Amino acid sequence: MRMNSTELWEMVDDTRLQTEYTVDHLVISLQSASLEALQNIFLQYRYFTKYYSGDLGLLIFKVPDGKFKSLMAEILYEELGNGDPVRAHTKLLDHFLLGIGVDGEDLENSLESENALLLEEARQLMLANPPAYAIGLRGMGGECLCQIYLTAVFKQLLKNPVILKIKNNIDWTFWEIHTGEVDIEHRQKVRAAINEIVDTDPSSVEQIAAGYTKAKHAWDSFWANSHRLTHSHKFSRSPYRSNSLTAR
Secondary structure: OOOOHHHHHHHOOHHHHHHHHHOOHHHHHOOOOOHHHHHHHHHHHHHHHHHHHHHHHHHHHHOOOOHHHHHHHHHHHHHOOOOOHHHOHHHHHHHHHHHOOOOHHHHHOOOEHHHHHHHHHHHHHHHHOOHHHHHHHHHHHHHHHHHHHHHHHHHHHOOOHHHHHHHHHOOOHHHHHHOOHHHHHHHHHHHHHHHHHHHHOHHHHHHHHHHHHHHHHHHHHHHHHHHHHHHHOOOOEOHHHHHHHHHO
16 A cells, blocks of 8 residues: 555654654753763764755756755755855854864864765665655755754753853854754745645655655664764774765
8 A cells, every 4th residue: 555645744743753852862862961972973963964965956956847846946055055155054063063162173074984874875875766765865854854853952952061151152053043943944845845746746655755764764873873983982984085075
């Protein structure tokens, strides 16, 4: 039996995701993590943001003309700073990282090899599979998932004593964007655009769902890797991966 659109949206229900990530032990652990642990964990997330903007460009190329394609172009434009590279979201995240004491030299050479493999696998899957799969993987799996997770992370981060001590010295712009009305609106628009695709082509539901399922697994694995490698002090950074990101 084919999955229908109702089942698709039940799978990615906002309330369920919010509940899941609110009680996630890794998210909760951020409220008591050391400053060094926070630095390493969010350094990893920096590479997700770098890959994401590149993947959005590839997704725009891959999907057919229509509302979803135009919306992804709009979101990519915002990701890249609305025409101002200084305001690109990766740069805004860099400001946050520098504010919590990350060495500027570590910004481009800190990607863990296990996370590099996850990011590259997602990219290759998006390119190799049908457009509907790519929409689930990088459209729904990006905008409909990340904002909810980051909101849960931000709430725990603001409870951390070491962060509270330096709170006024931190640039919070990245977090204000990704946990505020702008990204909530993005999530709602993406859902509406995907609904139009599903209504037009009900056969696309299963591919969209498969892409989203892979995205969620990769996202959860990415954060789990970042926590595990940080707390076990088992680092295997891949500078060549970081350099390849810079060139994309």
